[in-house]
Amino acid sequence: xxxxxxxxxMVAMGAFLALAGCGSGDDKSDKKNGDDFSAKRDGAMSDYxxxxxxxxxxxxxxxxxxxxxxxxxxxxxxxxxxxxxKRTNVxxxxxxxxxxDYENKRSLIIGAGDAPMIIPKTYPGQEVPFVASGAVLPVSxxxxxxxxxxxxxAKWNLQADLDTLRQADGRFYxxxxxxxxxxxxxxxxxxxxILDKLGLKIPQTWDDVHxxxxxxKEEYPDxxxxxxxxxxxxxxxxxxxxxxxxxxxxxxxxxxTTGITWDSNAGKFAYTGAMDQYKQMLQFLHTLVAEKLLDPxxxxxxxxxxxxxxxSGKSFVISGNAQTLVNEYRPPLKKANPKATLxxxxxxIGPIGPVKADSNDSRLENGIMISKxxxxxxxxxxxxxxxxxLWYSDEGQVFAKWGVEGTTYNKDASGKYKLADDVxxxxxxxxxxxHLQKDFGFSNGVFAYGGSTELLQxxxxxxxxxWQKVMNARNAMPPKPPSPLNxxxxxxxxxxxxxxxxxxxxxxxxxxxxxxDFSEWDAYVKELEAKNMTSYVNLVNNAYExxxxxxx
Amino acid sequence: xxxxxNTRGYRVFRVINAVVLTxxxxxxxxxxxxxxxxxxxxxxxxxxxKVNLYPVGFTFKTYTFVASDPTFWTNYRNTVVYTVVATFIxxxxxxxxxxxxxxxxxRGRTFLIGAAVFTMFFTGGLIPxxxxxxxxxxxxxxxxxxxxxxxxxxxxxxxxxxxxxxxGELEEAAxxxxxxxxxxxxxIVLPLSKAILATMVLFYAVSFWNSWFSAFLYMSQSDxxxxxxxxxxxxxxxxxxxxxxxxxxxxxxxxxxKAVTMVLTVIPILAIYxxxxxxxxxxxxxxAVKG
Numbered sequence: 001x002x003x004x005x006x007x008x009x010m011v012a013m014g015a016f017l018a019l020a021g022c023g024s025g026d027d028k029s030d031k032k033n034g035d036d037f038s039a040k041r042d043g044a045m046s047d048y049x050x051x052x053x054x055x056x057x058x059x060x061x062x063x064x065x066x067x068x069x070x071x072x073x074x075x076x077x078x079x080x081x082x083x084x085x086k087r088t089n090v091x092x093x094x095x096x097x098x099x100x101d102y103e104n105k106r107s108l109i110i111g112a113g114d115a116p117m118i119i120p121k122t123y124p125g126q127e128v129p130f131v132a133s134g135a136v137l138p139v140s141x142x143x144x145x146x147x148x149x150x151x152x153x154a155k156w157n158l159q160a161d162l163d164t165l166r167q168a169d170g171r172f173y174x175x176x177x178x179x180x181x182x183x184x185x186x187x188x189x190x191x192x193x194i195l196d197k198l199g200l201k202i203p204q205t206w207d208d209v210h211x212x213x214x215x216x217k218e219e220y221p222d223x224x225x226x227x228x229x230x231x232x233x234x235x236x237x238x239x240x241x242x243x244x245x246x247x248x249x250x251x252x253x254x255x256x257t258t259g260i261t262w263d264s265n266a267g268k269f270a271y272t273g274a275m276d277q278y279k280q281m282l283q284f285l286h287t288l289v290a291e292k293l294l295d296p297x298x299x300x301x302x303x304x305x306x307x308x309x310x311x312s313g314k315s316f317v318i319s320g321n322a323q324t325l326v327n328e329y330r331p332p333l334k335k336a337n338p339k340a341t342l343x344x345x346x347x348x349i350g351p352i353g354p355v356k357a358d359s360n361d362s363r364l365e366n367g368i369m370i371s372k373x374x375x376x377x378x379x380x381x382x383x384x385x386x387x388x389x390l391w392y393s394d395e396g397q398v399f400a401k402w403g404v405e406g407t408t409y410n411k412d413a414s415g416k417y418k419l420a421d422d423v424x425x426x427x428x429x430x431x432x433x434x435h436l437q438k439d440f441g442f443s444n445g446v447f448a449y450g451g452s453t454e455l456l457q458x459x460x461x462x463x464x465x466x467w468q469k470v471m472n473a474r475n476a477m478p479p480k481p482p483s484p485l486n487x488x489x490x491x492x493x494x495x496x497x498x499x500x501x502x503x504x505x506x507x508x509x510x511x512x513x514x515x516x517d518f519s520e521w522d523a524y525v526k527e528l529e530a531k532n533m534t535s536y537v538n539l540v541n542n543a544y545e546x547x548x549x550x551x552x
Numbered sequence: 553x554x555x556x557x558n559t560r561g562y563r564v565f566r567v568i569n570a571v572v573l574t575x576x577x578x579x580x581x582x583x584x585x586x587x588x589x590x591x592x593x594x595x596x597x598x599x600x601x602k603v604n605l606y607p608v609g610f611t612f613k614t615y616t617f618v619a620s621d622p623t624f625w626t627n628y629r630n631t632v633v634y635t636v637v638a639t640f641i642x643x644x645x646x647x648x649x650x651x652x653x654x655x656x657x658x659r660g661r662t663f664l665i666g667a668a669v670f671t672m673f674f675t676g677g678l679i680p681x682x683x684x685x686x687x688x689x690x691x692x693x694x695x696x697x698x699x700x701x702x703x704x705x706x707x708x709x710x711x712x713x714x715x716x717x718x719x720g721e722l723e724e725a726a727x728x729x730x731x732x733x734x735x736x737x738x739x740i741v742l743p744l745s746k747a748i749l750a751t752m753v754l755f756y757a758v759s760f761w762n763s764w765f766s767a768f769l770y771m772s773q774s775d776x777x778x779x780x781x782x783x784x785x786x787x788x789x790x791x792x793x794x795x796x797x798x799x800x801x802x803x804x805x806x807x808x809x810k811a812v813t814m815v816l817t818v819i820p821i822l823a824i825y826x827x828x829x830x831x832x833x834x835x836x837x838x839x840a841v842k843g
Binding site for chain 2: 068070073074075094095096097098099100101105108109111112113114304305308331332335
């Protein structure tokens with residue numbers, strides 16, 4: 001009890017400090033810093049460029065916040081550390097934080113002014129609370145030190161994606177991970193043996209899904225053909241986010257977040273929970289519930305319960321991704337019913353047509369914040385070059401993901417990556433005595449992410465590569481434009497967000513489950529308006545207009 | 553003659569009492585039995601929801617697997633060391649403070665009590681504490697864990713009340729026989745206070761054994777963490793990882809591994825508890841009745 005309270009206090013404190021900012025309210029006036037880095041070049045390479053491996057002129061060490069994953073707890077004798085030092089002359093000094101409480105500790109030490117120089121594993125949006133205090137660097141000012149980063153942005157045309165990170169001052173404070181292409185993963189996982197038995201094809205659209213579930217219901221009248229997981233703590237977490245959200249262009253579930261969606265037809269932002277597209281998605285899900293095709297418990301049960309229903313043949317369809325399919329669905333199903341087969345179907349095409357990404361998506365991944373005090377270091381330039389090499393160069397990305405050629409992996413004549421025989425990773429070499437993550441420290445979530453599609457897919461199974469091919473053939477809508485709020489607005493917005501979101505989420509479920517009729521939709525929208533929906537949306541739209549005028 | 557024991561009402565009460573308490577026991581015991589069963593079960597059986605009260609697909613493999621992780625044992629050792637040192641420091645400080653406070657003739661007593669009680673209601677806040685500990689140079693050392701929480705005000709007050717209940721004549725007699733203050737405390741008072749001491753040791757030891765928060769705040773090397781942080785990361789970390797749907801390459805930790813770690817972490821404190829518990833009731837009750 002005592003500790004619970006302390007923990008809550010900590011979260012509250014962290015949030016408060018992050019908002020209030022306890023750094024030294026630095027002068028933001030010095031726009032594009034004209035400072036020359038002559039005093040900060042110790043150890044840096046004078047001729048560092050794309051395609052050139054980074055090696056510090058003198059041994060350097062940088063402090064880094066390290067997110068310790070329980071599946072591969074950090075070890076000091078990992079090949080990753082020693083090889084990194086050998087190649088770059090840089091030693092990283094990790095400050096180890098358990099993954100379970102990473103965000104809390106990050107807020108705490110940034111607030112206390114005790115943060116390491118490199119703060120990785122920060123998702124886009126999470127850097128915002130630290131902007132006002134001046135505790136983290138506006139990294140967009142220092143991109144000239146990072147040739148690989150700039151090269152990838154230009155080559156993959158990521159400027160619009162990057163713009164989504166910009167704050168009211170037109171700069172951004174997070175070095176995000178960069179993907180060459182969009183990467184969808186979550187979709188419906190379907191019992192393909194049942195499809196064969198019923199003579200059905202793989203469903204492509206929402207209507208196909210509907211028809212498929214109906215056919216399954218006819219064959220097995222006692223079952224709910226579709227029983228979903230990821231209900232706790234966010235009901236419909238995956239279902240309303242990507243699985244059906246991508247087809248409707250709006251995101252519920254995990255993707256609801258601030259509740260604002262870019263309406264590209266109207267050219268402005270709108271409140272997600274009141275949009276027609278959102279209503280369409282709810283109506284579709286309601287139809288499934290009303291016809292007893294979708295298990296109403298999908299919004300309340302635990303993941304384990306949902307998986308048990310699938311494994312025991314009580315349901316045939318569930319949300320999932322490549323990993324859950326292989327690790328969590330197939331093994332128990334195989335045990336219960338060796339003849340059963342499961343596969344991911346392409347994300348069902350909804351009202352907005354075949355897309356692989358809508359305006360809510362970007363090709364950015366979690367990334368790195370740089371502590372303000374790093375700028376005072378005489379090794380600043382070397383550090384930026386090092387970051388650029390390890391996280392953004394082709395060579396660095398291959399190293400972080402696959403390790404050392406000849407030891408952890410080999411490349412065949414066609415350039416395909418292959419794990420060494422005695423090394424396992426994501427089940428590619430089952431039974432091998434060593435593990436790429438646990439024993440060598442590669443493919444570590446802190447260092448290895450993003451990159452080219454080829455590199456991303458190099459660890460995918462053949463069926464997953466096929467699935468990705470189908471998805472990548474679809475169109476992508478441009479990402480939403482930036483609409484950064486200033487500090488006062490952010491505070492005001494956060495006061496409005498929570499009650500709005502609670503009301504929208506609660507009523508979404510009532511609409512889906514039929515407890516509230518769709519004839520009451522207008523009344524529901526009025527209730528949202530009573531909770532300041534219009535003021536909130538106007539706030540965001542004003543910020544969008546203002547940004548366009550000042551920086552557009 | 554009708555005694556309380558065999559009135560109708562009392563018999564009814566006893567039946568209801570037994571039923572309710574049995575219910576409480578089952579509710580308390582079930583999660584634990586379930587965890588033990590899971591720790592001895594095959595992972596697939598757990599996933600399929602077959603494991604409840606007894607292991608399915610009995611195996612010791614998970615135990616050998618967890619035991620083969622050196623980090624687990626390093627952290628386990630840390631927990632033992634932190635608990636022992638912290639409990640020792642806490643007992644010395646709390647006993648001295650409580651004994652002093654129990655003397656009514658002490659000048660400034662009200663202020664000393666007030667100073668202690670003040671900290672029950674007001675704290676410096678998280679970040680100032682963090683800055684304080686850092687600037688004292690205690691980060692990444694055992695002192696960050698054992699010193700800041702050395703005196704629990706609640707325990708202090710319980711102990712003070714207990715000392716106040718001891719007959720003052722004993723101490724006076726000892727003083728007349730020529731004993732100084734320390735002699736009185738060590739040879740007269742403490743031997744008479746075994747019950748409360750045992751209770752306090754239990755309170756402190758359990759709370760230090762279970763605590764993870766200060767270690768999480770002040771330690772930045774995994775070989776300095778206590779086993780609770782290890783366990784927390786295993787359980788909470790894996791859950792958040794999947795529920796947010798993070799990187800697809802991230803893997804979750806199997807449920808049977810979590811169960812084994814929980815069992816191994818709980819066992820020592822579970823083994824000590826029954827032996828200290830008999831003092832526990834005596835100690836706290838004495839304080840309560842006579843205070």
